[in-house]
Amino acid sequence: MSSFAFKGVFSIFTSAFLSFSGVAVLKSSLDKETVAAGLRALDYSLIEDLSVSDRIAFYKKKFKEHKGSIESSLDYKLVNFSEDQGVDFLRDWCSDFLKDMWVSRNSSRIFKEAAWCTKSLEDMMGVDSEKLELAKMKNNFDSYKDAILKRIPYLKDKDEDTIKYELLRWCKWKLKKPYSLYYKDLMNSIRLWCSV
Secondary structure (H helix, E strand, O other): OOHHHHHHHHHHHHHHHOOOOOOOOOHHHHOOOEHHHHHHHOOOOEHHHOOHHHHHHHHHHHHHHHHHHHHHHHOOOOOOOOHHHHHHHHHHHHHHHHHOEHHHOOHHHHHHHHOOOEOEHHHHHOOOHHHOOHHHHHHHHHHHHHHHHHHOHHHOOOOHHHHHHHHHHHHHHHHOOEOOHHHHOOHHHHHHHOOO
């Protein structure tokens, strides 16, 4: 089956099989695929597909962002790694990870570790989550309050200051997520609510 046909057929069923954490995937379709092919089918944007100079920049960013989770997941101490060593380590690790067969890995672990090797929502949208501030997001909240409360129902019973603070946390959290089919429906909301 061609890559395009696989992606088209897979895309039809994907949203029905992705759970909130991205763990429950239409596994049988991916069992014969490499991790890279499976992630591409889910519209992840792989760092390895970028130019060499862009790859280096993204691996630097990913190493800084995920150093702690890399250490805990891989049981590998990166404490004495320079930034360049970290970039080299992560590049090599991602290369091996993406060549592995999907079936040989735990699905929940694939989605966690994919964040180290793929572009995030903030990368795709050009929004820096570290620059988000409560005061700057006030207009967003005032303009989209009803839509925000509908999309994030657990905020309905909170006071306005708590809602604004939780929205800031929600934006920072969502923007760090890997870009994929799962988050496509949220892109417009994130763009409106989380921009400054």
